[in-house]
Amino acid sequence: MTLSISTEDFKSTFRNHPAGVAVLTAVAGDEHAAMTVSSLFSISADPPLIGFSVSDASSTARVFNAADTVIIHMVDTDSLWLAKLGATSGVTRFEDSTQWDVLGSGERYFPGAPTIVRAAVVDRVRAGGSTLCVAHAVELVKSEADDDAMEPTPIVYHNRRWHRLNGSSALAD
Template identity: 50%
Template sequence: MITPEEFKSAFRLHPAGVALITADPGGSPVALTASSVSAVSADPPLAMFSVSALSSSARNLRKADSVVIHLLSADNLDLALLGAASGVDRFADESRWQRLPTGEPVFEEVKTWMRADILHRVDAGGSNVFVVTIVESSVAPDAAMCEGLVYRNRTWHRIDDSTVASMPELIGASAG
């Protein structure tokens, strides 16, 4: 088996999209930044994400019945940083978020978000894996025009038109 450091070192080089997960299990909303969000199934619409069991939000998130997954663009880097910071009130600026009619907190400046009911919670090593059923989504008409945000090697990266490569370009680059 490889060491935890070898495992982390390998995955640091794998770019991942960035999301802000919010929930309110009752009393106080929680938010955290995650790069582990994945689609599981389109029919039924299922997604998953994992959270370190050591995260300050993990205990409250395990109590939640539902979450909002905000799929962040490069314009939302400040929200990614906010969700990744420790010891801060992520909901202090009440002008940035509101509650959905179902009670979950949502940051409306995010162009794409999905409300989800938690279907399964799985303890997996030092993490909690959540499998969720997507029950509502919001995709702004201009969402596709936003530059992407990925996390790689402990650094935030912007995905824009300059990073697009076609298959022939990729094949030529690998052949040379």
């Protein structure tokens, strides 16, 4: 038998671990999905690989586990509405067609995010009640991250609340 901490202890531990926030969109067949994640992480710069997990409990799991590509939206304080939209259960995330557009490759995306990356899924690994996805970044759709005049104020999720990161939150250079 494998020893394990309780589910509640595990959730409590990670509730106190701040994480960056992104919104992912995907399409499988004619079904589109969007979800907010705090599990996004860089794996490798060369080649540019990104990882994220999809919980079996998510209503979007079927689409994300079948999609060939994902669109990654890095959110900031100006696009907090998008993070909230992707995190809200039971809503139609593409209901307001003024908030999203379609890439030439067919995926829906939200232009309001400051940085948007298109990535091709290259591997999936089952892990507990989730699927760990590995995606290769193939296109930088939009980036305001390097524009000093438009420097985004990123958000993190910590203890079930949204927080902003800005110059005054830095502890040291």
